[in-house]
Amino acid sequence: MTAPSARRVVITGIGVTAPGGQGAKAFWNLLTDGRTATRRISLFDPAPFRSQVAAEVDFDPVLSGLSPQEVRRMDRAAQFAVVTAREAVADSGLAFETVDPRRTGVTIGSAVGATMGLDQEYRTVSDGGRLELVDHTYAVPHLYQYMVPSSFATEVAWAVGAEGPATVVSTGCTSGLDAVGHAADLVREGTADVMVAGATDAPISPITVACFDAIKATTPRNDDPEHASRPFDASRNGFVLGEGSAVFVLEELGHARARGARIYAEVAGFATRSNAFHMTGLRPDGKEMAEAIRVALDEARLNPEDIDYVNAHGSGTKQNDRHETAAFKRSLGEHAYRTPVSSIKSMIGHSLGAIGSIEIAASVLAIANDVVPPTANLHTPDPECDLDYVPLTARDQLTDAVLSVGSGFGGFQSAIVLADPERRSR
Structure with a gap:
């Protein structure tokens, strides 16, 4: 094994689930075309809210390869993570069954966890908010997994067969950077040879929109959703909420070169x-x-x-x-x-x-x-x-x-x- 001090970490697989098209190719085409995927919220009726625009993913979990049991078990953000991880693994060309699973790990970032699942289940068990004492018998059987964001790392680890370190990083809006940085450190120090790392969030729910409305952080430019997100422009007046996931396969450089992998970039x-x-x-x-x-x-x-x-x-x-x-x-x-x-x-x-x-x-x-x-x-x-x-x-x-x-x-x-x-x- 290469000495830990000399280990360099590279990205050999990319998966993306983002507004405007699923998959890394569709994502890159949207960006280079300069097209926007922001629109009026369709996941629920946004009429009562100050900000009514978002960037939603057009996502069908079954068409994306998830089984009915997986769809039932997982929150939307977890579904994003698993589908995106599978794309990254396929893109890497790495036969995971040939890699020591104990030296393969997972790090997933998320700021707000299973927000959509929790929001939906609260409305169900409280009968739309009418019951002060909720009836838990109406909840989905897997509600506990919505309560613990660590389930995201578990689902991805199961999907790729990783038995090494499995972690969820939740540091707000830097979670996606920090998760990849942490994964790279694990490879660099020699704890793992391969890491599946990235982040996922599906926060477009009434509770999230209400929270950002309260502090006026999101834009009220509801009459022009396509042009509502205006970073660095003098007329900007808040951000546009989005959702999605990106996951990568990270490897030690020598490991990647030995198998003839395509190397996208070094961390x-x-x-x-x-x-x-x-x-x-x-x-x-x-x-x-x-x-x-x-x-x-x-x-x-x-x-x-x-x-x-x-x-x-x-x-x-x-x-x-x-x-x-x-x-x-x-x-x-x-x-x-x-x-x-x-x-x-x-x-x-x-x-x-x-x-x-x-x-x-x-x-x-x-x-x-x-x-x-x-x-x-x-x-x-x-x-x-x-x-x-x-x-x-x-x-x-x-x-x-x-x-x-x-x-x-x-x-x-x-x-x-x-x-x-x-x-x-x-």
Whole structure:
């Protein structure tokens, strides 16, 4: 076995379930076309709510390969995770039955767990909220699995036959970044040879919409759902809720090369920090995010000038967009002005804990295709956001190294550096 200090971690399989089309190919086509998948909410009647738009996944669990028993057992977010993991495994070309299952692990990120299942079951056992003392006999038999997000990792582990470390990471909106970063650390330290890692969330439910309505974080631009998500635009007024999942197969580089795997990118560096400041607020100087970026670059042994593209958190709230812009300037220096930055939330919304992994998928595909996805709906830039945000149209560009960042309620700030391992070695 390679010495742990020399172990490098690469992505060899990608699976994506996202608004606008299921599968990594459909996802990438939507991004590079600059199309948006935001629309009026159809999963329930949104009329009573301030914000009535979201980016929904057109998802049929049976057509996606789940059995009736799996559909009955799993919440929508768990269904996303299993379907997406199966795509990643198939894409990797790795015969999992030939790998030591005890050295194969799973790490899944989620911010809000089985929100849709819990919301639905509460309405059932309370008879639509009319019963103060609920009748548990009306609940589904697998309600306990909705209560514990660890069931997400369990379901994926069962699906791929992994008997190594199995973990759920729940750090708000950085969960998807942190799950992949944790999985990479497990491979790098020698605890596992293969990790199936990513994130999933299906939060488009009345309770979630009501919560974000209460703090006015989501956009009230209900008359124009297609253009409602406007990161870095002067007219932005809140984010658009989304849903989805992205899962990856991570391997030690030598392991991947020995079997002739297609290597999408190396997980070259990762770091996470907390601002210890406010549950939902952000300091305008971006200091903690900048520190996470600095540490991730150091781990990757890259300089700021080596970054070819920044996949931004870009939620479309004024404080987040300005905070990020300041963090990029603080961490990348003058190179920040020469580096394309974009937010795919402009097209697929903000799927909370899942979005970090979905943004990793976009970053990896940007490296694989040498294309930078655009920021849709960016017509009038905020003067305080004065970097190159790749408005409206995708851009052909040699992309060897990508920085992807996330910011989450509670003060979480995470950064991951992804790179082409061959070009990086040269």
